[in-house]
Structure formats: structure tokens, C-alpha cells
Amino acid sequence: MEDGCVTALMAPSGAGKTTLLRMLMGLETADSGEISGLSGRRISAVFQEDRLLENMNPVDNIRLTAPKLDRAVILREMAAMGLTDCENQPARELSGGMRRRVAILRALLCGADVIFLDEPFKGLDEVTKALVVAETKRLCAGKTVLLVTHEEKEAAMMGAEQVIRMEMDVKNTSV
Template identity: 35%
Template sequence: MCADLEITITNGCLRYHSTKNDQQNNAVIKGLNLTIAANKWTCLVGKSGCGKSTLIKFLAGLLNERTQWHGQLNISDNQPLAGRVAYMAQQDLLLPWLTVLDNVCVSSKFGHHNHSSTANLKQRAMTLLEQVGLADKHQLLPQQLSGGMRQRVALARTLLQDQPIVLMDEPFSALDAVTRYRLQDLFVKLLKHKTVVLITHDPQEAIRLSDWLYILQGEPAFATALSLPTSLPPRRFDAESASHQQRIFDLLAHEHD
């Protein structure tokens, strides 16, 4: 499966369907221009409720019947997005009655996946659990795991889908600082050859992980590209990163004025 997929959005407008005749006031996003680069991390940062999650749920095909889209959405190979996107929500969404291994495999029951034997599927799942350091936990239930472990299971489940595009909605937000830092490194390593979109409200996280960074502002929201430090992600917290982080804080603070 080709992973070199770039997504370009030009003059995008996204609004929820309204029962009212006048739909001019319910656009969530308008005049959206951004590029999601192939095999890179594109981070979208903005205040709560600005439309970040709505945008990636739309890209994941989760809002098609609830929203109306106008604008150009171009994929570099001119093929549809459907069936080529893995979506990772803020919550790990693990099923409490299934083991860790079965939770990793559960995504194979949905969407467009190659038919594999149960034995082959579980073998692939075990390989991924080894990569995220949880092979010895494969028979445990989710409630027996820490928050960081649960997110690693969710990552393994996402990777098992083997899609070229991975959309993530604040997957680290509920974790403590050290666990978040370590998982960021792990995600960057294991998603190296994917086209990744990360939604975050954390400027520090955005600076640390971005190859491309946009801030969503306004009502309805539009995207503005932001500069990044010269170092490569995942970045260390140095003076240059702190300066860029402060700029994002200033922009977000202005939104709340």
C-alpha cells in the first residue's frame, strides 16, 4: 500500500447541517487552506471548540451525513480517502470485556482490511504489542493497565489497520508529563512512514512533534501556518523551542480576549 500520500485543502468550508433556512452562521471552518505533507507530522493547534476535532473527523469519514463541505480536497494520487485512514480518538476506546490482544485485533472487524486468518492476525498483533512493550500483558484486561499502557494498546490497534494516513485527536492529553513525553517518542518512531495529523491544544506538544504546524483561529476558523525550530522532531525543550511555544501561547491568548 502506497504511503506517500499528501492532502491539500484549498478554500475549505465545513458546516453542520441546519434545520434553519439561513446556514450562513453555522460554518465551523471557512477559508481553510493547508497542506498535510506525505510521511510527515502535521499538527493543528487551537483553543477548545475551534473546529480541530470536527476537521479530522470529517477527514476520517465520521461526519459525512452531518456536515456539508465546500472547497477542494485533493489527494496526491487522486484516489478517495475512504478506506485509507486510521483514526485514533482522545479516549483509548478499549473494550473492557476483551483482552489486550483481542482489543488490538478488534479493528480488523471494521472498515476495509485485507482478509487474514485469525492466527495470522493475532501474530501480527503480538508483533505490534512487542513493539509497544506490552507483549507480556496481552492476556490482561484494559482495567488492569495504566493510562499510558492503554494508549500503547490503542496505538498497536491503529497500526494493525496498516493505513497510510493516521489521524489522532489529542491522544496524550490525559497522561502525566513523563508518560506523555515517552509515548510521543514511541509514536514518532512507529508512525515514521505514515502521513500523520495530530490535533492538540498543547503548544509544547505541537512544537515538539510537528513537521508542519497550523493554528486554527477565528469564528468560523481558518488555518495559519506557523514557523518551527530548525531542529527535527521529536524536539528537546530548548530556548528556540520555548520561543516558538511562547508565540503560540500569545496567539491563543489573543483568541480569548
């Protein structure tokens, strides 16, 4: 991955994209080899699951990673993502698309140097996706981003300067 650039990682389901991300984040250990270049860098991630605290509202969920971020900034960024009039609702009452956008904002507003996006736009309708991709691209400007996606269009919309394609390692398991 190049510093300050968006890199897209594309592969079929089950090829190990999420496992690779988890290794890059230090959540899993590789069987062999080394990962370098991330030491001392602030990392943030959007996982495939939203991972919100159900009883907390969107502002408080975002503040989990950015406790000193001004409420007005959070509300402005929520509005830019099409999230208005929901700042006081607990996460459990938000729609799936709203939850997704809160999870994305939580990762993007924490001041990270490196951002991992694991299928971040999954489940969004096309109109909402276009808005969210544009805002994500804006908030990621100048940061090092690894975007995992199945869609060439998403990689292009995010301005990916590099595309890495993983292939399945299919082993013969017949007896």
C-alpha cells in the same frame, strides 16, 4: 497535509478540530466545500476516547485493526510503549494511561497510510508521554499524520513539519 509528513493542527477548545477530523475520516459531512486526496487511502485514528472493548485484552484490542499481526510483534511494540505483563488483562482492568497506549498502538499497527491523532497523549504523565511520543514518532515515520494538540511541545516532539492554527469563529449572539 503533505504526504509522509506530520502536520499539527492547533486551536483553542471548541474551535472545531475534532469536527474537522471527523469530516476528514468521513464520519461527518461538511456543510460546504470538498475534502479530496484521501480516497483509496487506508486511514487510522486515535480518538480522544480510548474506545477499547472492555472484555478484551490489549493484544485482542490491537488485533481488531490488524487481525493478522503476529502476537510477538504486538508484544514487542507493547513493551516499547512500557506495557509489560498486562497482555492478558481485560481492558477494563487497565489504568487510564495503559488504555491510552493500547488505543495508540491499535491505530499505529494496522498499516494505515494516513493517521489522525486527536490529542493522543492526553492524560499521560510527562515521563510516559516522552516515551509514547518517541515510539509514536518512530511508528509514524514516512506516513501522513495529522496531530491535533494544544501543546507546542508535543508538535515539536513529533517533528511536525507544518503547523496549522485554527481560530475561533465567535459570533455575536446578543439581542
